[in-house]
Structure formats: structure tokens, C-alpha cells
Amino acid sequence: MNNDHVIKQSVQHKKNDNREKGKNGSLSWWQLSLMGIGSIIGAGFFLGTSLSIKTAGPAILIDYLIGGMAAFFVFCALAEMTVRDPAPGSFRTFAKKAFGNSMGFASGWMYWLAGVLIMSSEVVALATFTRFWFPHIPLWIFTIIYSVIAFGINLLGVKNFGKIESTFALVKLTTLIVFVVFGLLLVTHVISPHAVSLSTKNVFHTFFPTGIKGMWAALIFVFFSFGGIEMIGIAAPELKNRSEVPKAGISMLIALVSVYILSIFFALSMVSWTHINASKSPFVSALMTFNIPYIDSIFNIIIISAAFSTMVGALFSVTNIIISLAEDGDAPRLFAEKNKKGTPIKALLLTGAALAAFLIFSFILPGTIYEYITTAAGVMLILNWTIILSSQIKLRSHREKDQKFNMPGYPITSYLGIALIFTAVSGGLLRGTQRMGVFISLGLIVVIFISYWVIFRGRHIVTPHKLREE
Known part of the structure; x- marks a missing residue:
């Protein structure tokens, strides 16, 4: 492929991007907010919170405050860049503008690989439930x-996809809100428990039973509970009013942090953390003390809806990322093609093939090995947050302060967010499974960078300097 042809394609893609930026989307801010919630609250929270509670005890509540704060910083960094430039590709495009082609390549493929791995774990969980x-x-x-x-839902188009994801998000939010209300009525003795002696002292007695080390080790699980906030940036070009990105994201995070902390608080009020089984949802453990009929089946349905909507949201996100990668020459260009209805069939097929391969591995590989890999996926997703924050720091230094939306407390909050992320990831080194996951994730990131330098570097003709000028 000669340089003239490459230049012509680059110009055409730039024109396409500009047209895309000017196109009105079909989503309102509240739909985008609910889509984000649908992508974030998965089976990992409803089921996996038990393990983090067993690791940190009641101090897990502080971990969720820390996790919510870090997620808020990451979102604000992403929102600042997105409001100014709602480019297709979102965070990977910003990484490319800030640090050059290799970082945009790595960020995109890290997210895609992590997303497909998380999808595979969610679909296995769905089948198991x-x-x-x-x-x-x-x-x-x-x-x-x-x-x-x-895949059928993703073929329906963004508008219908948004409606379906919003519905799933409402189911999950409603479940947690009902649980919180139930716990509040019990704690305030509006309704009286017959089977147990209920007291908030279960929460605050020995608040740090496993010490700071246990709280540190559990932090990475908490950060996983916020994985998926990138959805806001990826779907931002589909908003009717793109200046409402901050409203959508802040509403989403307020709802998430509130229901996360309150639901866990009331679960620990109903049952001592020492009686929570790591293999069972803490909410089921709490409600079973009241002999509620069919509680296992009820929560099974809720966990299925949570896992399924997370999978659907991840599929939407990774498909859009692979399109962005293909448009920039960081993946075969055929994956950027769409049919007459605007559906990226080839990109979906690529993701589907990768998902099928990982699902086969999940049945073939020993359970512990597959657990290492899925943990690595979560670590890669969290490490991508450091790229988002670093991109915001770099791009802010090249422009004047934007009046539409700005990172609160910049630059302290940007650097603090990065520090919190590394603190959480380093805490994963304290436990065997998480330690292997961290090492595997770092190995996969190295492979991605090597792939860029060996295969894709020569395809780029636009320098990082020119990208920053654009």
C-alpha cells in the first residue's frame, strides 16, 4: 500500500469522524446513565461481594468509598475529554492523541481483550445459574x-439496545433499592424480625477484623465492581445532547455508590460478616435468616439479569472499540465496515469468534487457570483507567481550560486517581489467585505492545505531534 493511498484513506476517515461528531444521537442522558449501570452492576457484585467481605470484614464499606472516589475521578477525566471531543473510539482515541499511536493501539486492544474475557466469564456464570x-x-x-x-440484541441498533439495557439496569437498581428499604425498616424497627436479633453493632463491632492488609487485599475486588464506566465515553456520540455526558455519568456514579454501600451495610446489619459464605450471595445469606420462601430462586433470576446485561453492554463496547481500531489501521480495515442498516456485522463476527474460543477454553482449561485469566481481564480493565487519567493530564496541558466541563480539583485529583488504582492493583499481589491474575495481565499488555511494534507500527503515517495539533 503506497503512501498516497494511505494519506487518502486517513483524510477520508478524518472526514467520517467529523461527520460522526456532528450527527445527533438517539439516546437521552438518563438512558446513557442506565446503560452504564447495566454494564457495571453484574453477577460479580451480587455474588462476588461475599469474597471481598470475607477478606476485609465490615471495612469493605470504606473500600467501596475509595472505589467510588477513584471511579469518579476516572469518569470526570473521561467526561472532560469527551465533552470537548466526542470522537468515536473514546478513551483510546484520547490516548493516541496524548501519547501517540502505540498507546492508542494498546489501550484499545487491552479493552477489547478484557471485554471478551469478561463476557466469556459472564456467559459461563449465566449457564451455571x-x-x-x-x-x-x-x-x-x-x-x-x-x-x-x-448478539441479537446488539443487531437491533443503538436505540433499541439502549431501551433493553435501561430495562435491565432498572431491574438491578430496583432490587438493591428494595433490599435497602427492607434493611432500613428492620433497623428502625418499623417491621420486627422474628428469626434473628438485628442490630447495627454487627457492622461496627471489630470494624477492621483482618486489619489494613485485608482491606488492601479486598480493594481490587471493589474496583472490579466499578469496571465498565468506560461505556459512558464509548456511547457518548449517541447522545442527543453531548454536553449532557457529565450529567449522565455523575448520576450513574451517585446511584452506584449509594446502592453499593447501603445494600452491603444493611446486609451486614442482618447477618454477621463471619456467617457470610464466600460461595453464596451476601444478600441471600442475609435474607435467609428471615426464612423468606423461594429466596434462592428469586436472587438467581436477579443474578441472571445482572450477568446478562453486563455481557450485552460489554459486547456493545468492545464492538465499537474494534471499529475504532480498524478505522485507525490498528486492526484489519474490513472490521470497520457496516451494512446498510449501520450494523458492524464483521466486527461482531470477530468478537463472536473470540468469545467462542474463550468459552471453549473455559470448558477445557482447569478451573484455577481460567480463574487466573478472568482475573487478568479485570486487572487490564482497571489499568486502562490509568491511561485515561494520564491522557487527560497530558491533553489538558496542551489546551486552555474548557468552560463546558472540567476535572474537579485538577491536577491533584488526576494524580490521586492514578495512585488509588495502583494501590488497588498492588493489593491484588497479596492473594495467590489475584497475584497470578496481575502477572498474566502485565504479560498480556507486553504482548499487545510487541504486536504493535512488530505488525502495525509501519501502517501509521501520522505522528503524535500532528495528532496533538488536531
């Missing part, structure tokens, strides 16, 4: 069914 009612049906049948439905 569904077998609760149908134990004789093979697991692989349910994985195929859920995968086909998820």
Missing part, C-alpha cells in the same frame, strides 16, 4: 443460547 432449575441440561447449550440472544 440457569442449571439451578435445569440440572440435566448440558452447560454448553445455555452458553450458546445466551450468546445468540446477546
Whole structure:
């Protein structure tokens, strides 16, 4: 491919980007906010919170405050860049403008790989939860069914996808709010528990039972609970009014932090943290003390809806990222193509093929190995936050302060966010499974950078200096 042809393609892609920026989207800010919630609250929170509680005890509440603060800093950095330039590709485009082609390449492929791995773990969880009612049906049948439905939803277009994700988000939020209200009525003795002696002293007695070390080790699980906030930036070009990105994200984070902390607080008020089983949802453990009929089935349905909407949201995000990578020459250009309805069939097929491969691995590999890999996916997702914050710091230094939206407390909050992320990831080194996940994630990141230098570096003709000028 000669340079003239490459230049012509680059100019054409720039024109396409500019047209995309000027196009009115179909989503309102509250739909985008709910889409973000739908992508973030997954089975990991409803089920995996038990492990973090067993690791940190009641001090997990402080971890969620720290996690919420870090997520807020990351979102504000992303919102500042997105409001000024709602470019397709979101954070990876900003990373490219800030640090050059290699960082944009690495950020995009880190997110795509992590997203596909998380999707594979979610669909396996979906199949496992569904077998609760149908134990004789093979697991692989349910994985195929859920995968086909998820891809079908993404084929419906952004507007219909937004409606479906918003519905799932409302189900999850409503569940947690009902749980919080139930806990509040119990604590205030509006309704009286018959089976247990309820007191908030269960929460505050020995608040740091495993010490600072336990709280530090659990922090990475908490950060995983906020994974997916990048969805706001990726879907921002679909907003009717793109200046409402901050409103959508801040509303989303307020709702998330509130229901996370309050629901865990009341769960610990209903049952001592020492009685929580790491293999069972802490909310089920809390409610089972009241002998509520069919509580396992009820929460099974809720966890299925949580896992499924997270999977659908991840599919939307990674598909858009692969399109952005292809448009910039960081992936084969055929994956940027869309049909007459605007559906990226080839990008979806690539993601589907990768998902199928990882699902096969999940059945072949030993459980511990697959757990290492899925943990690595979560670590890569969190490490990508440092790229977002670093990009915001670099790009802010090259422009005047924007009046539309600015990172509160810049630059202190930007650097503090990076410090909190590294604190959480380093805490993962304290436990065997998480330690292996951290090492694998670092290894995968090295492979991604090597792939760029070996395969894709020669395809780029635009220098980082020119990108920053644009």
C-alpha cells in the first residue's frame, strides 16, 4: 500500500469522524446513565461481594468509598475529554492523541481483550445459574443460547439496545433499592424480625477484623465492581445532547455508590460478616435468616439479569472499540465496515469468534487457570483507567481550560486517581489467585505492545505531534 493511498484513506476517515461528531444521537442522558449501570452492576457484585467481605470484614464499606472516589475521578477525566471531543473510539482515541499511536493501539486492544474475557466469564456464570432449575441440561447449550440472544440484541441498533439495557439496569437498581428499604425498616424497627436479633453493632463491632492488609487485599475486588464506566465515553456520540455526558455519568456514579454501600451495610446489619459464605450471595445469606420462601430462586433470576446485561453492554463496547481500531489501521480495515442498516456485522463476527474460543477454553482449561485469566481481564480493565487519567493530564496541558466541563480539583485529583488504582492493583499481589491474575495481565499488555511494534507500527503515517495539533 503506497503512501498516497494511505494519506487518502486517513483524510477520508478524518472526514467520517467529523461527520460522526456532528450527527445527533438517539439516546437521552438518563438512558446513557442506565446503560452504564447495566454494564457495571453484574453477577460479580451480587455474588462476588461475599469474597471481598470475607477478606476485609465490615471495612469493605470504606473500600467501596475509595472505589467510588477513584471511579469518579476516572469518569470526570473521561467526561472532560469527551465533552470537548466526542470522537468515536473514546478513551483510546484520547490516548493516541496524548501519547501517540502505540498507546492508542494498546489501550484499545487491552479493552477489547478484557471485554471478551469478561463476557466469556459472564456467559459461563449465566449457564451455571440457569442449571439451578435445569440440572440435566448440558452447560454448553445455555452458553450458546445466551450468546445468540446477546448478539441479537446488539443487531437491533443503538436505540433499541439502549431501551433493553435501561430495562435491565432498572431491574438491578430496583432490587438493591428494595433490599435497602427492607434493611432500613428492620433497623428502625418499623417491621420486627422474628428469626434473628438485628442490630447495627454487627457492622461496627471489630470494624477492621483482618486489619489494613485485608482491606488492601479486598480493594481490587471493589474496583472490579466499578469496571465498565468506560461505556459512558464509548456511547457518548449517541447522545442527543453531548454536553449532557457529565450529567449522565455523575448520576450513574451517585446511584452506584449509594446502592453499593447501603445494600452491603444493611446486609451486614442482618447477618454477621463471619456467617457470610464466600460461595453464596451476601444478600441471600442475609435474607435467609428471615426464612423468606423461594429466596434462592428469586436472587438467581436477579443474578441472571445482572450477568446478562453486563455481557450485552460489554459486547456493545468492545464492538465499537474494534471499529475504532480498524478505522485507525490498528486492526484489519474490513472490521470497520457496516451494512446498510449501520450494523458492524464483521466486527461482531470477530468478537463472536473470540468469545467462542474463550468459552471453549473455559470448558477445557482447569478451573484455577481460567480463574487466573478472568482475573487478568479485570486487572487490564482497571489499568486502562490509568491511561485515561494520564491522557487527560497530558491533553489538558496542551489546551486552555474548557468552560463546558472540567476535572474537579485538577491536577491533584488526576494524580490521586492514578495512585488509588495502583494501590488497588498492588493489593491484588497479596492473594495467590489475584497475584497470578496481575502477572498474566502485565504479560498480556507486553504482548499487545510487541504486536504493535512488530505488525502495525509501519501502517501509521501520522505522528503524535500532528495528532496533538488536531
